[in-house]
Amino acid sequence: MRKMMLIWTVFSQLVSIAAFADVSDGQKLFQQRCISCHTVGKGKGVGPDLQGVTQRREQAWLHRWIREPDKMLAENDPTATALLKEYNQVPMPNMAITPEQADQILAYLANPTAEAAASGDANTAAGTTSEATSPGGSSQAHDQAPTFATRGRTQNIAFFSFLFIALVIVLVFFWVGSTTSNPQTIDMKAAYKLRKVFFISGSFVAMGILAITMSKTPYADALTTPDNVIYATAMQFSFTFSNEPVSSAQELSTVSPISSLEIPRDTLVEFRVTSLDATHGFAIYNQQGVVFAQTQAMPGYTNRLRVRFSEPGVYPVLCLEYCGAAHHMMRTSLVVK
Amino acid sequence: MDLAKKNTLAWIAITLILFPILLLLGILMRTVQANGLSAAQEWFYPFMTLHGVGMVGVWYVGAMACAERIIAKYTKPSAAISTFAIVGTTIGVVLLLVCVLIGKFAAGWYFLYPLPFKGNWPVWAATTFLLSITVLGATWLIWSLDLLRAIAQKYSISKALGWHYIGGATEPDVPPAIIISTVSLLACVACLLAGVTVLVLFDAELIAGVRNDALLVKNLTFFFGHVLVNLSLYLGVAVIYDVLPQYCDRPWKANKIVAISWNSVLAIVFMAYFHHLYMDFVQPTTFQYLGQIASYMSSLPAAVVTIFGALALVFHAKMRWTLTSALFYLALMGWAIGGVGAVIDSTIAVNSKFHNTLWVPAHFHTYMLEGLVLMVLGYYYHFVQENAKLPESWGFHKVILSMIVVGGYGFLMMFYISGANSVPRRFATYPAEVAHGASYSGFAAVFATVFFMGLLLYAIETGKRWLNVRG
């Protein structure tokens, strides 16, 4: 695995040199973070065309808007509110952009056609993605894949059982295939007997696994009460945490959102997850970048996800159900203390 | 040449034109995910939609076209309906291309309610998409019904489903392909009716302005989608049951166990789809558990019996290894491996870590790309070669097969590793937490290109014979 990653690093650097050699940092950032909603000179997308935006609006306003649009909307910034209305109530998501990155994006937007000096640092193509700080403040990047130790027990068991069984299948197929070089008549009665053995033992194994795994479901248990309830409301393309349920877009503007959610460790938290538009996902990743727990955010329904965190730190939350143009940017995070 | 054969040739042409295009879209998507071709990023989701609907549709019609020829060996499907299916499918495809390429429609292949109404595409694009699906669904429903009618002309229901075998009789002989096709086509009618119900509910919202229950629509959507993909595979298996024995110099007959397993598939297949809703905690828990039990159970009879049967058929056989028999053999292997990935993911405890990660495309690409695709391609080659009888080069065919296996499994392995490492599916680019997803995407694009080359070589081999048959 490690060897492969090494080969890949070399390969990806070659690709990134080829793909990004003539592109500025700002342009790269724009292409990675902004392009699914905005264009420069190609007309409206989900959000406005940003051609000449640096002349239309004040630098300071733009700078803050790029970094924390959610806060500005919460503060009812007049321009922000007007934009929200103009663009069908689809809010600009907080993309966790650092002040330096905002500078680079603005520099690009001020002069989008300029040929950027080749940056020489070939790694920035991947680097810009990993430099992003999560909104919780800590900057945990996972350019490195999870290892055996961090991948998660379930993932490891599933992955290696799969590899093992797949390997057995491949070996059996190749072995049986190779016997055709030596044609013989075979005893079908013996074959049927073997099939019976396979079928019965297969059934027992299946029932055994069913018995073991069916008790480990993530569904809320009526008998235990959680220590804390957090309402999580999804809407294209952001999540809102609150202490109160939200059942309409109208209500979303009246509740007070929890801007940075902090959860005490070792307490049982119940997330009541819903959506106000399309179906979204609500997946909590741990600090190693591994799925920790998830549920769906379905309009009209409230899914209860109960989680007990034991490790303190910043946990990113990603949308895992495809929900439209900026799906891959829909995210939030929470902090376990 | 009769019309039925001409139709099969038309299906081969349609498949071999659409498949490479859709495959290229897939490679493009993996490249965008690898942070290459950033300019194409805004097209990621529209292309994803086209790739998804296109592939599911192409391989469904591909499997149907093959099964139709097999059924035609024993009874007489209507050639006119078959022509109608080609026309209807073409219209559906054109509508689909219009809504995606001009309207930038991008709600994904299963257009999960209410996303088609919530996107940044114009109203007409969503309407055209729904219309396209309606045309395809209606066409395929009529096609399936005609094939069932053709089977019913010769076999009673108890013979067509092999109930006499279950009762202990060994006579009369019913080809396994007929039993499996009957099971698949009945499932097909049910799933297309579920699709129709989804479309009616969408239309009710569009026209009458009522609201829909998202949980209901999601259930119906996956009833439709899951069963459609499954039965496409079953039809492909039916073809293998019929054609592979010709290459092994041994018969492959139906018997009690075969009949029991395929009848149980018919009973179970409708409940397995619940595993798509594991992460919807409001779904009644009984359904969730049923979903896991049905997923496990549906793999046992069909896969164990079929795969064991196929291995017994090949074991020490006087095998004629050709492109067709090798593709069939590899297809069964791919089906088995993909099935293992699927069963693992259908475990609720595992699904809560794997749901909507790349593990999902990993397993379904395995049994599609290295399963169903090879079944259909194998039969296509068999069909044109039977009629053209051109000389074959086994050495060259081994090159094609190696490219398909190496390219395909390399590509799939990237999906599996990504899935195990929590990389989400359907992300145009990866955020910081899962930035390593980009590396796997790059590798996958390279491997997929190898597969694509292999496919082109296959297309040349089949194309030559196709032209020869066409005359």
Add this chain to the structure above:
Amino acid sequence: MFAVKRLVGILLPWLLAIPTTAAIADEIMRTEAKGLYKSLPDIPVQIANGQTQPLSSFWKDKPVLLTLFYRRCSGSCSPFLMNLKSAVEDSGGLGDFYQVVALSFDPRDTLEDLQQSAATFKLDQSPDWHFAVADAASIAKIADTIGFWFKKIPTDQEQFDHPSMIAAIRDGKIVRVLVGTEIPHARMRDLIYEVKGVFVPFLAVPGKDTIFRCFKIDPKTGTLRLDWGILILMAPALLAALIGYFIFRRKPAP
């Protein structure tokens, strides 16, 4: 977006007709969550028959809807308790799965006042309605926990300024809180199910104009039931079986 507009077109007249309920609903939701899952202090209370017992003796038996009132209230208390009584009746009655404790927060209220209140609302014969008093310090603890407050009105020393509130208690923990004199029927039902331990998995939709819902709530038994929507799931398979039957009905030609 068009579907949303259409929806708005349909919903707008309906929304405009009841703007006040929407505002009340907001207030209810906002206050509701504050005390959620907190434990209630176990204070001693004296019920109308003169018996003194710890508050926990109620919730040990079965879940409790706790409300605060005082007898001389010329404002919201009477209409509120009437509303509560009818809401309970509308929701299928108390049944045997919960009880109501109405606790007076006015130190002047005596056992006679409690008996009189019970009689006023015709609840003196209902074994699951309890009117009770407690000492000022205990009342303050309870009020603080559930987020209730009261203060004397300067111009009228007889009267208090206070909200109307119901706290649903299960095993000594607050599982839901409702605020407001009006008791919206749907919210009351939700509260009763929650106190019973039934989670209601939807807030707004499936709502009024939803066709074929998956679930409904049975008001009598308080159980979540499957609705027509789920039954529709069986339709495709059944219909396919029927079609299969018709296709294979004719005897095949020999």
